[in-house]
Amino acid sequence: MSLKEQLTTAMKEAMKAKQSERLGTLRMVISAIKNKEIDKKGELDDAAVIDVLSSFVKQRREAADVYRKNDRLDMAESEERELAIVQEFLPAQLDEAELKQLVDDVVAELGAESMKDMGRVMKVLTEQTKGRADGRLVSDLVRAKLN
Secondary structure (H helix, E strand, C coil): CCHHHHHHHHHHHHHHCCCHHHHHHHHHHHHHHHHHHHHHCCCCCHHHHHHHHHHHHHHHHHHHHHHHHCCCHHHHHHHHHHHHHHHCCCCCCCCHHHHHHHHHHHHHHHCCCCHHHHHHHHHHHHHHHCCCCCHHHHHHHHHHHHC
């Protein structure tokens, strides 16, 4: 079953169970996928759907941070609940230890020595961690390794 079909099935289940927050979140995600399909003028494969989900997760994470900074805890918690719903459909997330090992491996493989090499390292790591890690965390780990 494709990722898009899984999302549609989950939306139908949320509808039957009258889970309004989950239903609303899944509808937003499916709508974003359909918009992307319209832009591309064709069906999206699972990798493209993961890209859409990843950007949705990033938006929710940033919005929650902004709400927390402005003492809007209720809104931040709502964003985090939406984030958790969407993360169910993403591949398993890498923990920090796994990411550090991956960064070490890529840096050694490419022979990267300074910040000048960060672009090359990030290009490889972005492909390897797509949908499985927060890009900001990966960038921070690479920056720490190359400094």
